[in-house]
Amino acid sequence: MIVEQIWTGNAYRNFNYLVACPETGEALAIDPLDHEKCLHAAAENGWTITQVLNTHEHGDHIGGNSKVIAATGARLLAHQNASNSIPDMDVGLFAGDVVKVGKTVELLVLDTPGHTMSHICLLAQTDEPGLFSGDTLFNAGAGNCHNGGHPIELYETFASQLSKLADNTKIYPGHDYITNNLEFTLAREADNSRAKSLLAEIKDQDPAAALVSTIGLEREINTFFRLQNPTVIATLKAEFPDMPDDPVPQMVFLKLRELRNTW
């Protein structure tokens, strides 16, 4: 599997992706908002975009579909429940479906509600594991729930799916928010030395050559994976004195999500 992470450079800081089969040169475009950059990258590599996939229905993910499809004739895939919100969808995906790209790439569809209720992530299992996480999981953060989502569902997605992924799973998120998110992690957990050193490492990075993190690294630096960390709980208790000493992980997640909304 070849993954090309495309930095749009737009105000929303979107990442788009091309996932290509090295044998056939067929490619899947994920959320190709910057259609020009995506088409250009495919042409430069000699790839043919045969499929477009949207992780969810927001405009900054579907806005490039029609241009890419007009140029390539690709078919459009998205969550089965997104057909009313994503124009011209060809294939509705269910949890457990496998999206094939060429001969060598297979991507497992995960149904991951929370940011919106028709959000999918793709898990590459064929060679090294990788997760295309859309706006569900970001580097050092989690998606918001303001536009059609639900924080309890997002917690469930983290608890029952994302936290079970192998440590070496690479993370390919829908946006570059790593600096803000690491600063949030450090506001919740000032003694997180890994988050501190990572922030120093990436602060001046070029998003066009961004660090690709892993689930193992996220467990260390993403506060939404650190729900039982004593410092995270103690810092939250200072702001929410009614919280029990030993809160259930869901409560910690919901409080963190709430704080991140206004942070």
Ligand SMILES: [Zn+2]
């Ligand atoms: Zn979104």
Ligand SMILES: [Zn+2]
């Ligand atoms: Zn987005």
